[in-house]
Amino acid sequence: MAKLPPIEQDGIVQEALPNVVFKIALKNGHIVRAHISGKMRKNYIRILPGDSVRMELTPYDLTQARIVHRYKTTE
Template structure:
């Protein structure tokens, strides 16, 4: 069950920037119940911060980690990391 007005997607952390910001290359966007894969020639990046739950549990996020992010419908270039996959 997703929140209203939020787009969920998956991506790979490309770079760690100062101030706990991460550059994430998005490779799948969730539409309804299934994910839509983005073609490799259409690279899409987002600058993401860590959500409170991930920060509270001290989850370590490094480059090349696969993460799930949430973005606003109005600005897909900024988001929040909500889960790091194993």
């Protein structure tokens, strides 16, 4: 059986939790928990509450996500 591709969504960081986990509000009102991707962690990209981010959600569990991009304030 083929693996389903991730679902990409944009959201706004609401709260920083322990162990580099964040609560993120999606545009449709849902709240998901997300962690930073390895490339962002390796390059020391900071995520703060209020930042706009793009994330990948697994189609198997829509409450967990991976942050793959932080938008600049001008984007």
